[in-house]
Amino acid sequence: CSTDQAAAGTDAEHVQQFYNLLTASIDISRGWAEKIPGFTDLPKEDQTLLIESAFLELFVLRLSIRSDTAEDKFVFCNGLVLHRLQCLRGFGEWLDSIKDFSLNLKSLNLDIPALASLSALTMITGKHSFVTIMLQTPVLYFSIDSSNFS
Numbered sequence: 115c116s117t118d119q120a121a122a123g124t125d126a127e128h129v130q131q132f133y134n135l136l137t138a139s140i141d142i143s144r145g146w147a148e149k150i151p152g153f154t155d156l157p158k159e160d161q162t163l164l165i166e167s168a169f170l171e172l173f174v175l176r177l178s179i180r181s182d183t184a185e186d187k188f189v190f191c192n193g194l195v196l197h198r199l200q201c202l203r204g205f206g207e208w209l210d211s212i213k214d215f216s217l218n219l220k221s222l223n224l225d226i227p228a229l230a231s232l233s234a235l236t237m238i239t240g241k242h243s244f245v246t247i248m249l250q251t252p253v254l255y256f257s258i259d260s261s262n263f264s
Contacts, residue, residue: 125203132204138192139173140165150234168237174208175236178216179229188212 123131144165147153153161180189186198188209201209224232 123203128203135190135192135194135204136173139176139190140169142191143169143172146233147237164237171236172233174212174215175219175233178212178219181212181216183213183216183220186213 147161147165153164156164176191177188180191181187182189187195188198188201189195198209198213205212
């Protein structure tokens with residue numbers, strides 16, 4: 115469908131599309147997190163807290179990595195590709211910030227392992243109040259070999 119047709123939908127349709135994209139993304143984020151060694155050893159409540167607390171950051175990070183800013187195309191985790199105009203009513207002012215972040219992120223030329231590490235760090239750091247995670251899960255601590263810094 116053309117961008118004019120998609121941009122012309124009702125507000126309710128755009129909100130529903132936005133909700134569907136977020137729902138698909140949280141499901142994919144949950145599946146990804148469960149593959150992190152030690153994650154499923156955490157209490158279910160802590161797993162949920164980590165995923166939900168970092169969800170928007172992970173959503174924006176992954177959307178920024180996949181999107182083609184030169185063409186104003188946003189590529190979502192479920193494979194859906196939408197032009198900026200198709201996203202405007204659902205995402206509003208977020209789009210410009212996401213596009214700017216995408217440009218900055220891509221300028222770093224990060225490889226897949228670096229992006230995966232960035233995603234994992236996004237999930238386990240931040241404004242979480244999860245004392246049990248800190249106490250119960252040594253897997254989430256990163257050991258740094260000082261010889262790598264020479």
